Amino acid sequence: MTTDTIPRAAAGPSRPRWLSIVGILGVIALGFTVWLGLWITPPDQVQGNLARLLYIHPPIATVALYWAGGVAAASSLLYLWPRTRSLFWDRLAASAVEVGAVFSALTLVTGSLWGRPAWGVWWTWDARLTSTALLLLLELGYMALRRVPADAAIRARRCAVAALLVAVDVPIVHFSVDWWQTLHQGGTVLDPGFHLHVHGSMAWTFLLGFIAFSLLFVWLLGVRYQVEVLQDEVGDQELDVSLAERWSEGTELVGVGADTSGAPDGGGT
Amino acid sequence: MGMDYVDAGYIAALVTVLVYGIGLGLRRRRWERAAKVADPATPVTPGGRS
Numbered sequence: 001m002t003t004d005t006i007p008r009a010a011a012g013p014s015r016p017r018w019l020s021i022v023g024i025l026g027v028i029a030l031g032f033t034v035w036l037g038l039w040i041t042p043p044d045q046v047q048g049n050l051a052r053l054l055y056i057h058p059p060i061a062t063v064a065l066y067w068a069g070g071v072a073a074a075s076s077l078l079y080l081w082p083r084t085r086s087l088f089w090d091r092l093a094a095s096a097v098e099v100g101a102v103f104s105a106l107t108l109v110t111g112s113l114w115g116r117p118a119w120g121v122w123w124t125w126d127a128r129l130t131s132t133a134l135l136l137l138l139e140l141g142y143m144a145l146r147r148v149p150a151d152a153a154i155r156a157r158r159c160a161v162a163a164l165l166v167a168v169d170v171p172i173v174h175f176s177v178d179w180w181q182t183l184h185q186g187g188t189v190l191d192p193g194f195h196l197h198v199h200g201s202m203a204w205t206f207l208l209g210f211i212a213f214s215l216l217f218v219w220l221l222g223v224r225y226q227v228e229v230l231q232d233e234v235g236d237q238e239l240d241v242s243l244a245e246r247w248s249e250g251t252e253l254v255g256v257g258a259d260t261s262g263a264p265d266g267g268g269t
Numbered sequence: 270m271g272m273d274y275v276d277a278g279y280i281a282a283l284v285t286v287l288v289y290g291i292g293l294g295l296r297r298r299r300w301e302r303a304a305k306v307a308d309p310a311t312p313v314t315p316g317g318r319s
Contacts, residue, residue, distance in 0.1 A: 230300035237307040
């Protein structure tokens with residue numbers, strides 16, 4: 001139960017069929033990406049087999065940065081905008097940030113596994129790497145802030161502001177390779193003129209990797225949103241029951257007090 | 270060159286997505302059960318369950 005006047009979602013999130021279909025398609029696409037990436041595509045002329053990591057690393061980073069960051073930022077803006085204020089946007093932003101944190105961590109891990117043989121180091125304070133690590137820390141901070149007990153409206157407002165602070169880092173990550181000439185290379189697939197760097201089966205595998213992780217992001221986001229709705233509903237119901245019980249106890253105590261004060265022997269027991 | 274790193278990267282990606290996805294599914298099921306338990310059979314009023 002909250003004191004706010006924010007429109008709440010209908011009770012009980014359903015399990016939409018389309019979401020399950022998206023999840024299944026995502027798993028199938030990921031399976032084909034792995035098959036093509038590890039066994040079908042040829043080794044790169046320069047990087048050899050190491051280039052196979054690029055069929056998954058940039059797609060994972062794209063999900064972490066643009067899809068999750070974009071959904072979180074847009075949802076938070078829509079929550080803060082009075083005309084569109086709804087807990088739907090708050091819950092969607094929270095879901096996007098958590099899924100984004102998983103993909104941000106995975107971006108750093110797969111990038112590090114590529115960087116060790118390519119650059120000779122697991123980690124360096126490169127602008128792209130550092131700003132991506134900062135993105136993960138900001139996402140973890142958002143998740144910690146969300147666990148601070150507060151009224152739903154207050155929590156939603158402060159989390160929306162926090163999500164916008166997280167989103168500030170997204171363009172910094174994107175343009176870091178242009179703004180600072182550090183170790184990380186520029187565009188892997190497209191250069192600033194939108195010219196494709198990969199061709200043939202490598203290009204198709206790359207595209208399939210983007211589709212696979214994008215579909216999986218939508219599925220994970222949808223399931224995480226359902227969890228968020230259920231958490232809120234159970235919390236509200238438990239609070240309703242607790243308040244009703246306290247109210248009932250208080251009423252009984254008042255009744256007992258009235259009876260004893262009115263007793264002929266002065267209320268002693 | 271670097272096939273061990275490639276394998277490790279693919280395993281990390283697949284295992285992470287799989288574990289997180291299964292974890293989310295389990296969380297959803299747990300909260301669905303909690304919602305059924307917490308949902309009172311009779312409506313709650315400020316004076317207690319009616």
